[in-house]
Amino acid sequence: MSKNPLLDGRRGERHLLLGNEAIVRGALEAGVHMISCYPGTPSSEVPDTFRRLGGEGRYRLEYSVNEKVAFEVAAGGALGGAMSLVTMKHVGLNVAADPLFTAAYTGMPGGLVVLSADDPGCHSSQNEQDNRAYARAAMLPCLEPVSAQEAHDMTREAFRLARELQQPVLLRTTTRVNHMRGPVEFDDLPAAQPLVPFERNPGRFVPVPAVARKRHAAVLDIMEQARALAESSRFNTERAGNAATRLGIIASGVARNYLADALTAGGWDDKVRVLELGMTWPLPEKRLVAFLEQCDRVLVLEEGPALLERDVRALAQREGCKTRLEGKTDSLTELGELSTTLLLRRLAEFLDCPCPVKGGNAQALELPGRPPNLCAGCSHRAVFHAVRQLFGDDAYYSSDIGCYTLGMLPPLKCADFLVCMGSSISAGSGFARASGKTVVAFIGDSTFFHSGMTGLANAVFNRHDIIVVILDNGTTAMTGHQPNPGMVQDMLGENAAHLDIEAIVRAMGVSSCRKVRAFNLKAVTSALEEMRAQTGVRVLIAEEPCALYARRQLKKTQPQVAMVKEQGPDAAHCLETLACPAFYRDGEALAVDESLCTGCMVCLQVGPKSFKARRRDV
Amino acid sequence: MSTDKQKRMRIYFTGVGGQGTLTATTLLARTAMDAGLDVVAGEVHGMAQRGGVVESVLLLGGWRSPKLDFGEADVLLGFEPLETLRGLPYLRAGGAVFSSADPLPPLSVSLGGAQYPSMEEVEAQTRRVAGQCHFVPCRELGLKAGSAQAGNTVLLSVACASGILPFGVDALEAAIGKYLPPKLQASNLKALELGMAALRI
Numbered sequence: 001m002s003k004n005p006l007l008d009g010r011r012g013e014r015h016l017l018l019g020n021e022a023i024v025r026g027a028l029e030a031g032v033h034m035i036s037c038y039p040g041t042p043s044s045e046v047p048d049t050f051r052r053l054g055g056e057g058r059y060r061l062e063y064s065v066n067e068k069v070a071f072e073v074a075a076g077g078a079l080g081g082a083m084s085l086v087t088m089k090h091v092g093l094n095v096a097a098d099p100l101f102t103a104a105y106t107g108m109p110g111g112l113v114v115l116s117a118d119d120p121g122c123h124s125s126q127n128e129q130d131n132r133a134y135a136r137a138a139m140l141p142c143l144e145p146v147s148a149q150e151a152h153d154m155t156r157e158a159f160r161l162a163r164e165l166q167q168p169v170l171l172r173t174t175t176r177v178n179h180m181r182g183p184v185e186f187d188d189l190p191a192a193q194p195l196v197p198f199e200r201n202p203g204r205f206v207p208v209p210a211v212a213r214k215r216h217a218a219v220l221d222i223m224e225q226a227r228a229l230a231e232s233s234r235f236n237t238e239r240a241g242n243a244a245t246r247l248g249i250i251a252s253g254v255a256r257n258y259l260a261d262a263l264t265a266g267g268w269d270d271k272v273r274v275l276e277l278g279m280t281w282p283l284p285e286k287r288l289v290a291f292l293e294q295c296d297r298v299l300v301l302e303e304g305p306a307l308l309e310r311d312v313r314a315l316a317q318r319e320g321c322k323t324r325l326e327g328k329t330d331s332l333t334e335l336g337e338l339s340t341t342l343l344l345r346r347l348a349e350f351l352d353c354p355c356p357v358k359g360g361n362a363q364a365l366e367l368p369g370r371p372p373n374l375c376a377g378c379s380h381r382a383v384f385h386a387v388r389q390l391f392g393d394d395a396y397y398s399s400d401i402g403c404y405t406l407g408m409l410p411p412l413k414c415a416d417f418l419v420c421m422g423s424s425i426s427a428g429s430g431f432a433r434a435s436g437k438t439v440v441a442f443i444g445d446s447t448f449f450h451s452g453m454t455g456l457a458n459a460v461f462n463r464h465d466i467i468v469v470i471l472d473n474g475t476t477a478m479t480g481h482q483p484n485p486g487m488v489q490d491m492l493g494e495n496a497a498h499l500d501i502e503a504i505v506r507a508m509g510v511s512s513c514r515k516v517r518a519f520n521l522k523a524v525t526s527a528l529e530e531m532r533a534q535t536g537v538r539v540l541i542a543e544e545p546c547a548l549y550a551r552r553q554l555k556k557t558q559p560q561v562a563m564v565k566e567q568g569p570d571a572a573h574c575l576e577t578l579a580c581p582a583f584y585r586d587g588e589a590l591a592v593d594e595s596l597c598t599g600c601m602v603c604l605q606v607g608p609k610s611f612k613a614r615r616r617d618v
Numbered sequence: 619m620s621t622d623k624q625k626r627m628r629i630y631f632t633g634v635g636g637q638g639t640l641t642a643t644t645l646l647a648r649t650a651m652d653a654g655l656d657v658v659a660g661e662v663h664g665m666a667q668r669g670g671v672v673e674s675v676l677l678l679g680g681w682r683s684p685k686l687d688f689g690e691a692d693v694l695l696g697f698e699p700l701e702t703l704r705g706l707p708y709l710r711a712g713g714a715v716f717s718s719a720d721p722l723p724p725l726s727v728s729l730g731g732a733q734y735p736s737m738e739e740v741e742a743q744t745r746r747v748a749g750q751c752h753f754v755p756c757r758e759l760g761l762k763a764g765s766a767q768a769g770n771t772v773l774l775s776v777a778c779a780s781g782i783l784p785f786g787v788d789a790l791e792a793a794i795g796k797y798l799p800p801k802l803q804a805s806n807l808k809a810l811e812l813g814m815a816a817l818r819i
Contacts, residue, residue: 016644016651016659041663123662147658147682180684181647181659257682264626264680339687358689358711365743367704368732370634370724372670575729581669584728595766 007053011188019178020045022148023115023171025186026155028058031193033082033110035061036070038450039479040089041124042178043117047087048480058192062495063476063483066422066450067092071099071114078108078168079205081195083159090118090131091420095451097134103168104138105215106205107222109196111162113155114140115171117178120303121337124175126401126420128336130304132253135170135281139219141226142170142281143235144253148182150278154235156187157279161229163196167222170281174254174303176337227282235278236287240294241270247351248295248323250288252277252308255301255338262343271351280308285315292316292323299350300327301343305334326350372406376582377598379518379544380404380471384412385578385606386524387440387469390532395438395467398428400452402444403478403546404471411579414442422451429455429464438532440467445501446476446484453504459537460509467531468539471518472501473546481549491553505539512536518544521605547598558599560613562592571610574603624656625784626679630686632705633697634722635669642697642770643674649778649793650678653785660684669725671701678784693782694748695773697756698722699740712749716777718769720757752776752817759812764805771806775813787814 005015006025017025023046027035037047050061064070067088074086088096093116103112116134119125135142143158145151151173158169203211230236249272251259256276263269275291277283292298292312300309309327316325328334332346341357348355374381384407387395399405399415400423408415419427428441443452448470459466475491476482483492485499492498505513512534516523524542531538550556562582564571571590575583580603582596590610592603594617604611629646633639640661647659658681661674675686688707696702696717709715719737726732737753744751754776760769771794778787787810794806 016648016657045663175662176660176684179661179663181644181657181661183651183657254683257684261681261683337685339685340683340690341687365703365706367700368724368726368734370669370671370700370726372635373725375669579725579729581725581728584723585730 004053006049007056009186011186013186014183015186016181017148017184018045019145019148019151019173019180021049022151022184023155024049025184026152027085027159028189029187030156030159031083031190032059032085032159033193033195034074034077034084035059035087036064036073036084037087038064038067038070038092039476039482040092040117041479042119042175043087043089043115044479044482045178046115048482065485067095068099071096071103074112075099075103075108078110078112079198081110081198083111083163083193085113085115087115088117089125090116090129091125091127093131093134095421100134100168101138102207104140105207105212105219107166108162108168109166109198111159112168113158113162113171114168115173118172118174120174126418128304130307131170131172132280132307135172136307139223140168140170140281141165141279142172144172144278144280146177146254146256148180148184150235151177152184154278157235161226165222165226167219167226176254223282227284230279230282230284231287233279233284236276236284238273238275238291240273245271245273246294246296247271248273248275248291248298249301250275250277250291250298250308250312251301252280253303255303258338258340258343259301261340262347265340266344266347266353266356268347268351268353277308283311283315288312288315289319289321292321295323297324297326297350300325303338371409373409373581374403374406375547376580376596377547377600378403379473379542379546379600380407381412381578381580382518382521382600382602383469383471383524383542384414385602386521387414387528388412389577390525390528391438391440395440396431396435398424398431398439398441400424400443400447402447404442404444407442411577422447422455425452425455425459425466425468428466429459429462432465438467440469442469442471444477445470445472445474445486448501449485449499456505456510456537456539457508464537465535466537467528468537470501470539470541472541472543473549474543475546475549477546477549481546481553502541505541510537510539512538513541515541515543518542519600519602521602547600551598559616560599561594561597561616562599562601562603562611563614564590564592564610565612566610568610570607574607574610578603578606624679626681627692627784628681628686628690629676629678629693629695630691630705630708631674631676631695631697632701633672634701635672637672637697638767638770639672639697640674642774643676645793645797646774647676648797649785649789650676652793652796653789655784656680658682658684671704673705693777695777697770697773699737699753700724700734703735703740703743706744706747709747711747714780714782715744715748715751716773716780717744717751717753718756718773719753720755752780754813754816759816760809763809763812768805768809771809772813772816775810776817779814779817
């Protein structure tokens, strides 16, 4: 193994790091003992980097089966005295919300840091929820880095606070911060940090009602201590361009970046005083009030909902501040992401200056789209094709979270509704019961372990009527091939054990269960035909490794590729119903791009007259 | 000299998932950092990478916001001509465009439902807003150098050789030597030369 600066780097070195890598280095410098996670964009590179590094015995990493479990493992670790980090995407914290709220009550003596990677703009998510709200609701100190250096520094600070206060700390990032790269200055890695020995105290750690009532008061005290720390936190900074100005801006989160760039671009640095919040909960109220009192007008800038704005308004009202407060408007909304241009426009209004933003210089053109698509050789495409040919629009398709959500696109059209991760079986059950329609639910292997198993148990228990297709590609494909319990033992290594999906399904009492190769269209189709004639819970397990995973990790490539042997309506039909990205038009003729074709040979089964196999040119 | 070197610049990269545009972005970011510039790069991973559009940015000289809005980029690096055209609104008036001239048609075009714009159209639209633009057969030159991915280095080389960035081809050459794995060195150094030659034509 070559040396990696994340493990071997020394004090004073500077390296260009991804925000998520900077979090890893910060955690290592704090002395993290345990990391648990469920992967999800944009958080995944944190555990994946820990995995790549191996750790040389410094820490223990696990990919848990879902975020609730990951949180509970980390909480147990922190109760057992370890500095623990648990990572997930924003919607994952909903799954983990139950242990989150209670962990905040009992406290976590070893130190627990919760990374929530939010996704404003929905780059890879089903919503734009803002998890600063969890810091407020569950009572956790919250830090929000906006540069790679801060991602590093604040992760260290989060562990320091987590141990000092014994309160879980929320490290809240957004996509642009997780996936930015910037220079990070290192400190040395410490010697192994001591565990905090667990002292039995059921009166604190077992939150029966009498204990919980007492702990609620204790947590309020702890949060007041955290507030005192926020008052003097080095991550909350103030500057006044011009001592006389009575105009102020309070900025938090990634808005701090856009603000800095907009002030520079507008040449307005002298016109305002600025309070930047990096430790964003609890609020440093004294500092905020002192700032408000220096200003006649204050603009609050934050991406997403007006949480800070509402809190500052409430604080100003309580303290009798006469400052006029401004925030979200019709042009600076709660939707999506901010930008420097948006802030230039808003600041021009606020400062009553001409806006330097010129109109667009290129008209938006009508161009052919390039939506994300299932890869060439993706086994999901084969199964979706077979399902659509057999059921067409007669069935309703309950989808789930994974690459296979892309099955919604024509011509496959295999997603009619989706509630959340792990919902396909349970939501499909409810839909079938209410509508009386045939429902086919699709779920991937990792999502099945995440929270599909409980839905399946429920479907059997409550005698629901549903066909479940488990798309088992042997990995967690969408987020970058992280381990899951269904993965073959060889790829899991000795720290994890393989679980057999078919055995689980049968043990849950599903009698109609078939396992087929996804690329064998005849087998997929005949199994589904058999299931169509039955009632109750039916499960088809369609196995085939993810094409990218097969090539990159399993090092498997097919020696053959497909080619068109006969043009005509049969070939055109295959193109129109399968829509494999390896197909292209060469003038009027249909052809297969050898560099994209993985040799799955599904097109040969769809159009046997039109396609044949040939050896791959090397 | 040093203040000139810290000239603020925002570069917008666009390409297609799987092409290697993020690797190219990181290589140019490392090049800039080693040249003593303030650097922030931004990228988006995840769902978009399944054959979709992949955008990234590189900010030099003190800019902090790793997401660009329309009209903010000084330079556009397009690794695929249709994506260059789609990304044009991000360019400020008079900015510079360096683009591949080798199309990767999206599925909608392959399926015959949509029309890929002609290269003449792509270039004409680009000239309308750009102060300067260069279209280079990156894929073709990359394959000549050893791999389609080396075509990305062709494009970086063209941009460095143009003199518009605050560092030159020598800085890129040093970064290739320092940061790319040994087995990729020869093809990328060849690609670097082909890029410089392409600009002279």
